[in-house]
Amino acid sequence: xxxxxxxxxxxxxxxxxxxxxxxxxxxxxxxxxxxxxxxxxxxxxxxxxxxxxxxxxxxxxxxxxxxxxxxxxxxxxxxxxxxxxxxxxxxxxxxxxxxxxxxxxxxxxxxxxxxxxxxxxxxxxxxxxxxxxxxxxxxxxxxxxxxxxxxxxxxxxxxxxxxxxxxxxxxxxxxxxxxxxxxxxxxxxxxxxxxxxxxxxxxxxxxxxxxxxxxxxxxxxxxxxxxxxxxxxxxxxxxxxxxxxxxxxxxxxxxxxxxxxxxxxxxxxxxxxxxxxxxxxxxxxxxxxxxxxxxxxxxxxxxxxxxxxxxxxxxxxxxxxxxxxxxxxxxxxxxxxxxxxxxxxxxx
Amino acid sequence: xxxxxxxxxxxxxxxxxxxxxxxxxxxxxxxxxxxxxxxxxxxxxxxxxxxxxxxxxxxxxxxxxxxxxxxxxxxxxxxxxxxxxxxxxxxxxxxxxxxxxxxxxxxxxxxxxxxxxxxxxxxxxxxxxxxxxxxxxxxxxxxxxxxxxxxxxxxxxxxxxxxxxxxxxxxxxxxxxxxxxxxxxxxxxxxxxxxxxxxxxxxxxxxxxxxxxxxxxxxxxxxxxxxxxxxxxxxxxxxxxxxxxxxxxxxxxxxxxxxxxxxxxxxxxxxxxxxxxxxxxxxxxxxxxxxxxxxxxxxxxxxxxxxxxxxxxxxxxxxxxxxxxxxxxxxxxxxxxxxxxxxxxxxxxxxxxxxxxxxxxxxxxxxxxxxxx
Numbered sequence: 029x030x031x032x033x034x035x036x037x038x039x040x041x042x043x044x045x046x047x048x049x050x051x052x053x054x055x056x057x058x059x060x061x062x063x064x065x066x067x068x069x070x071x072x073x074x075x076x077x078x079x080x081x082x083x084x085x086x087x088x089x090x091x092x093x094x095x096x097x098x099x100x101x102x103x104x105x106x107x108x109x110x111x112x113x114x115x116x117x118x119x120x121x122x123x124x125x126x127x128x129x130x131x132x133x134x135x136x137x138x139x140x141x142x143x144x145x146x147x148x149x150x151x152x153x154x155x156x157x158x159x160x161x162x163x164x165x166x167x168x169x170x171x172x173x174x175x176x177x178x179x180x181x182x183x184x185x186x187x188x189x190x191x192x193x194x195x196x197x198x199x200x201x202x203x204x205x206x207x208x209x210x211x212x213x214x215x216x217x218x219x220x221x222x223x224x225x226x227x228x229x230x231x232x233x234x235x236x237x238x239x240x241x242x243x244x245x246x247x248x249x250x251x252x253x254x255x256x257x258x259x260x261x262x263x264x265x266x267x268x269x270x271x272x273x274x275x276x277x278x279x280x281x282x283x284x285x286x287x288x289x290x291x292x293x294x295x296x297x298x299x300x301x302x303x304x305x306x307x308x309x310x311x312x313x314x315x316x317x318x319x320x321x322x323x324x325x326x327x328x329x330x331x332x333x334x335x336x337x338x339x340x341x342x343x344x345x346x347x348x349x350x351x352x353x354x355x356x357x358x359x360x361x362x363x364x365x366x367x368x369x370x371x372x373x374x375x376x
Numbered sequence: 377x378x379x380x381x382x383x384x385x386x387x388x389x390x391x392x393x394x395x396x397x398x399x400x401x402x403x404x405x406x407x408x409x410x411x412x413x414x415x416x417x418x419x420x421x422x423x424x425x426x427x428x429x430x431x432x433x434x435x436x437x438x439x440x441x442x443x444x445x446x447x448x449x450x451x452x453x454x455x456x457x458x459x460x461x462x463x464x465x466x467x468x469x470x471x472x473x474x475x476x477x478x479x480x481x482x483x484x485x486x487x488x489x490x491x492x493x494x495x496x497x498x499x500x501x502x503x504x505x506x507x508x509x510x511x512x513x514x515x516x517x518x519x520x521x522x523x524x525x526x527x528x529x530x531x532x533x534x535x536x537x538x539x540x541x542x543x544x545x546x547x548x549x550x551x552x553x554x555x556x557x558x559x560x561x562x563x564x565x566x567x568x569x570x571x572x573x574x575x576x577x578x579x580x581x582x583x584x585x586x587x588x589x590x591x592x593x594x595x596x597x598x599x600x601x602x603x604x605x606x607x608x609x610x611x612x613x614x615x616x617x618x619x620x621x622x623x624x625x626x627x628x629x630x631x632x633x634x635x636x637x638x639x640x641x642x643x644x645x646x647x648x649x650x651x652x653x654x655x656x657x658x659x660x661x662x663x664x665x666x667x668x669x670x671x672x673x674x675x676x677x678x679x680x681x682x683x684x685x686x687x688x689x690x691x692x693x694x695x696x697x698x699x700x701x702x703x704x705x706x707x708x709x710x711x712x713x714x715x716x717x718x719x720x721x722x723x724x725x726x727x728x729x730x731x732x733x734x735x736x737x738x739x740x741x742x743x744x745x746x747x748x749x
Contacts, residue, residue, distance in 0.1 A: 105692070107688075107697075108691075108697060110697070112654035112655065112658075114643065114644075114652045115650070116433060116437070116643060117684070117688070120433065124689070124692050128692065138548040138549045139649075139650040141549065142644065142650075160548050161548050162544075162545055172548075202532065203548075203550065203649055204537070204543055204547055204549065208547065208548075233529060234528055234529070234531045234532025234535055235531060235532070235649055235651065235653050236528045236529075374547050375543075375547070
């Protein structure tokens with residue numbers, strides 16, 4: 029028993045020591061002035077897992093940053109998320125950017141929402157950008173996109189191009205964001221050709237995000253669909269999409285639809301550009317650039333900015349002119365979405 | 377009580393020190409190879425790591441890692457390689473979050489209920505591997521890896537809108553219903569503006585003491601260690617090995633259930649797609665680092681937290697963010713190697729000492745014989 033009490037005493041003493049050390053230690057946040065850029069525009073970027081070079085979503089944000097660097101003369105700092113992070117890690121990343129005098133600080137990806145809610149309150153002078161989610165604090169510019177509208181148009185194009193109405197959708201991971209793409213795409217197909225079928229398949233589920241980075245899985249899934257006679261496949265699957273496009277390119281008379289950036293112009297995929305019908309592009313770069321510009325002009329953008337089809341926040345690319353024959357139908361559908369005649373669902 | 381053995385203590389300390397020094401040397405070489413000056417990097421990490429808000433961060437991180445280390449160590453002590461800690465804690469945290477979000481009870485009922493749910497789910501998930509091993513001889517390594525995948529799939533299936541999931545207003549994030557205010561665990565405020573220290577650190581400390589007590593002060597702990605040392609010897613001395621396998625898997629799972637609790641009850645208050653994954657594997661590294669000893673694991677967990685805190689800063693200062701992954705990996709490798717080196721050295725030394733003693737005895741004996749002859 030004596031030994032137990034000794035150990036208890038020792039651990040209490042250690043804990044107490046740790047606490048006092050904490051209480052008198054110097055804080056890393058103290059002293060550094062926040063939000064005072066001294067006239068020069070300093071943009072801090074916090075990417076989602078994958079970061080710059082993912083050929084997809086983060087890269088699109090990076091393009092906006094590069095544009096701001098060139099056209100607004102901004103100084104930039106880029107940090108990237110790791111897998112298996114806690115909200116505390118994301119908070120640290122955002123806080124270190126805000127404390128480093130960066131304004132705006134852009135958080136790329138909905139995973140930053142909870143962290144940003146906390147950090148934004150502590151740094152009221154800094155304007156934050158949040159891509160793909162909506163946070164409450166007043167100094168946040170929520171940059172959201174209507175992915176379902178762009179996907180609807182892709183659905184219209186797919187239905188018109190398909191010979192026997194067998195169409196496939198490959199989603200990276202079955203998260204709500206990807207389901208937005210699936211929902212819009214399916215609706216677009218069905219409203220163009222009611223008897224067409226859309227086979228929806230996800231490469232991984234839940235917290236297993238491997239579906240965004242496995243070209244082999246994308247290829248396998250696309251092959252399976254092609255074998256069943258599917259002739260148009262939309263792959264909203266980040267890096268896995270490359271595999272799907274490769275598989276589609278291997279079979280004549282079939283089309284692939286890309287996502288996030290113009291995949292027909294992607295250096296590694298341009299050899300398949302004759303099989304890439306179009307890409308549903310989400311212009312994250314425009315959102316990032318607009319926010320940076322608003323800071324530069326002294327009128328920080330806050331609240332929710334929805335980049336919809338109406339303002340070309342989501343678009344279909346026309347590289348290769350494969351859409352020429354259906355362009356009038358697409359323009360018609362776009363008009364109807366913009367004026368509200370067609371309401372696109374964002375959930376399946 | 378055991379006699380205080382100075383030599384053993386020295387050898388015990390030599391291994392981790394050797395490992396850390398070696399790890400830093402290797403990292404310095406890696407940093408040099410990337411064209412960066414290594415010592416300023418260590419300086420940055422240290423300066424930043426001792427700041428008060430860094431201390432809070434490290435303690436909070438270490439709380440989670442400590443529990444992960446303990447969960448793995450329980451298995452290690454009896455030669456069970458519970459790789460499934462990862463799936464166990466995620467499944468446990470998910471169901472605990474679902475139960476916690478569905479109920480609104482007074483805090484003194486709600487919090488224990490959530491923790492208990494997590495522990496039971498974790499134990500049951502680990503128990504499957506235990507039962508498979510005992511009844512069908514399936515290696516726990518294989519079954520727990522599979523169970524990890526199944527856990528991911530189950531969570532993926534249930535964490536959907538209309539099932540146990542709940543879509544946020546922006547339509548991009550799905551999570552369980554947030555826990556009510558009454559289910560938030562207490563925390564220690566350090567400075568008015570800074571983040572608090574998670575109260576769950578107290579539970580982690582209690583778990584550490586319980587681990588030490590059960591393993592080294594109870595018959596059960598003795599049996600467990602005996603099975604770990606030699607299964608056949610344990611069997612011969614009357615220990616029911618099968619029962620021990622299942623019980624220790626259950627205990628490992630119980631502790632694994634706690635891993636997600638600091639995050640759930642002190643930070644996120646919900647289980648979403650962004651809930652931390654992979655901590656079970658970090659736990660393996662930390663248990664190795666701490667030599668399955670409750671204090672060693674605590675030091676390992678703190679070191680891990682410190683390294684992670686330091687990386688954020690290094691990346692900010694323009695170093696490659698991958699460098700901490702390299703440091704962590706190198707440390708674990710160095711630890712494994714250093715322990716083996718020190719163990720062999722200790723063994724040799726012991727043999728030499730025993731040999732010298734025997735030789736001296738033999739010399740003595742022959743002298744006596746000569747005298748008597």
